[in-house]
Amino acid sequence: MRLLDEALAQLPSGRPATPPDLDQIVCELDAILTYSRRRRAFDGATDLSSSRPVIELAWVNPSESRSLLPRTQGSSLGRARPHHYDARSRFTLAHEIAHVLVHRLGQVSDAPSMLSPAALEKFCDSLAAHILMPEDWFLNQIGPRADLAALRRTSMRAGVSISATIVRCRSLDVQTGAIFLSNSDGEWQMLRAYGIGSPAQLRFGRSAQSSLCKAQIKEVSDCVIEVRCGDHNHELIGQLRRTYHSAVVVVAFIDSDRIPSPKVWRCRY
Structure with a gap:
């Protein structure tokens, strides 16, 4: 938990209290966000070798996804970037942002270097869940019963899949x-x-x-x-x-x- 707190402290605007705008975080981190039609769906990668991190996501066509988010006012599924309308793409972007935060933490601490490659990927998944579903906000949304209605409502408000919402529940000891x-x-x-x-x-x-x-x-x-x-x-x-x-x-x-x-x-x- 300490490592998670230290990584979240690398966010320029601080730890989010509600589900954040990922585009704003990308800008605050001075990262470059690109898309590739050659990359496998819902796969991402981050190049940390240059002064500005380069995050590359797969381009996902709306017809290829089963995890579409509700449209927002003025949005168009044909023109919006994938993470604007797809829950899995949104989580993938949060995962890649987590890699940038871990890299920044590694410049001032030796703790991230202790993680194996597999442990690092698991840690970035957990960090992405903390970013997208802040604990206090999440528990308030779920309420005393993590029934299907609460799970669907919370997943839509956080812009994540029901699977991610259930995993977050279980990590916070919510019985479901x-x-x-x-x-x-x-x-x-x-x-x-x-x-x-x-x-x-x-x-x-x-x-x-x-x-x-x-x-x-x-x-x-x-x-x-x-x-x-x-x-x-x-x-x-x-x-x-x-x-x-x-x-x-x-x-x-x-x-x-x-x-x-x-x-x-x-x-x-």
Whole structure:
């Protein structure tokens, strides 16, 4: 936490109290922001070899993204830069800004040099989350219950994905978990999970497939979904929102066990 505080102190305008304007931070850091159509989607890189940091992001077409942010007054998805309309691009830019802050900190402290390359990337993800979702603001937005409505509202106001919002919840010990699903050839499959250990062991049976298919499109509903784990079943209790090809289930309980945080739920059988 001390290293995070020291890195955030490198922001020229100080630690943000609300989700900041990333373009303003880029200007204050005297960095150059460029885009490349050759770079892989949602990938970024920062060149720190010159006097002015050069941040390069991938150019993302609106039609290629599933994480579009609401339009702001006067904005145009065809002309706006990707991080203006795409939650994942916004987080990528914050991650690259974090690299610039760590580099600046390294000029006055030896602490960043102790991080391995993998640890540095993880640290920059955490630093990006602190920049985009300041702790006091975030907890006030989420409120006492991190239900799906609160998660969606907070993610839109911060300009980040629901996945990033859930990870931020868990880092702040807010008890919540989630599973993200995709529909391929009429069958729902788990893509990733937060707060649930060994999700690869969980399988959706016929009743779960039927419940998911019957859910109203783009409507939030309470749900109890039965999943198969080895030779026994578990019930996921929470809230569901689905589109035609994807779905998210914010899980409050598995059977009678509340999802722990920051630890994960694991099957005891």
